[in-house]
Amino acid sequence: MTKPLPEPSRELTCRDLIEFLDDYVADRQPPELRVAFESHLAECRHCRDYLRTYSDTIAVARASLCDESRAGALPEDLVQAIVDSVRRHS
Amino acid sequence: MVRTYGPRLLAVARRFLPNDADAADALQDAFLAAFRAIGRFEGHAALGTWLHRITVNAALMRLRTRRRRPETSIEALLPSFRADGHRDVRREAWRETPEELATRKETNDIVRAAISRLPEDYRIVLLLRDIEGLDTDETAAVLGIQAGAVKTRLHRARMALREVLETEFTP
Numbered sequence: 017m018t019k020p021l022p023e024p025s026r027e028l029t030c031r032d033l034i035e036f037l038d039d040y041v042a043d044r045q046p047p048e049l050r051v052a053f054e055s056h057l058a059e060c061r062h063c064r065d066y067l068r069t070y071s072d073t074i075a076v077a078r079a080s081l082c083d084e085s086r087a088g089a090l091p092e093d094l095v096q097a098i099v100d101s102v103r104r105h106s
Numbered sequence: 107m108v109r110t111y112g113p114r115l116l117a118v119a120r121r122f123l124p125n126d127a128d129a130a131d132a133l134q135d136a137f138l139a140a141f142r143a144i145g146r147f148e149g150h151a152a153l154g155t156w157l158h159r160i161t162v163n164a165a166l167m168r169l170r171t172r173r174r175r176p177e178t179s180i181e182a183l184l185p186s187f188r189a190d191g192h193r194d195v196r197r198e199a200w201r202e203t204p205e206e207l208a209t210r211k212e213t214n215d216i217v218r219a220a221i222s223r224l225p226e227d228y229r230i231v232l233l234l235r236d237i238e239g240l241d242t243d244e245t246a247a248v249l250g251i252q253a254g255a256v257k258t259r260l261h262r263a264r265m266a267l268r269e270v271l272e273t274e275f276t277p
Contacts, residue, residue: 029191038261062193066185066268072204073268074236076275079208080217081121081237087113094116098108098134102141 028056033063037070108137111154115161121233122165124222128172129165136164162238166230166248177225183266200275207275220270228263235260 033056039045040053057064115136119129140160147156188194200207207213221229234245235256242260246253 029187030193031187031191034185034265038257038264065199066193068199069272070264070268072200073264073271075204076207076213076271077217077221077232077236077267079204080214081221081233083208083214087117090109090112090116094130094133095108095112097130098112098137101134101138105138106141 028052030056030060030063030066033057033060034066037067040067041071107140107153107157111157112137114154115157118158118161118238119165119168121237122162122169122230124218128168132165132168133161135167136161139164158238162234162240163248169226169230174226178223180225180228180262180266183224183269184262185265185269198276200272201277202275216274217271220267220274223270224263224266228259228266231256231259232263232267236264 033040033053036045036049036053040050045053057067112133116129116133119132119136120126123129123132136157140157143160147153151159186194221232224232230249231245234240234248235242240248242253242256245256249256
């Protein structure tokens, strides 16, 4: 399921950039493709904004869903159900 | 152990199973599995990390037993392009940074609702990789799929989530 790399001879399109954005963000692109990416990004505000909001998506999802301050104590009936279940099966 | 680790692990189960009763059942399954396997816990990983992995597996097992609801195709949530491969619609950056957004109470609900709109195969990969912190190979092993499929699904899930969040966070 490896994606074929864009031809090095042609100019990158927004579609090429977005297709390979995960590799760019994870810094696992071949150097020549990275140079082509950065050249496209320097010219294309659409893709600069897309790159930023792609990274922001990961960050905001992590910050929202991993907020452990929202985890209160377990309801007492659930604690008891777990303890009873372990006792029954041990 | 239940009182110490339970709240954090219940939050993990809820990320996969939004229904509270399903999440509580998954947590119960996880502790039962942990107590049965405690003799095999070798202490290489922290106890919390070991319990986290068991809870993720228990939640996935519960998820597999549920009937799937009708889903939107991922294609409908991906960005579109003109015939020449360039973007067809100008997209703005968001009006606030992720850190600013995360301080807002409603952001949590918006993000959860947006993630719940993703098709299950994509949502699970996004949760395992970006939220639960499993790497590509670990995710592939847990789901029984190829590493390449994990990478593709993760990228598409992130793009789809970005499109959904854009409607909320763009000025």
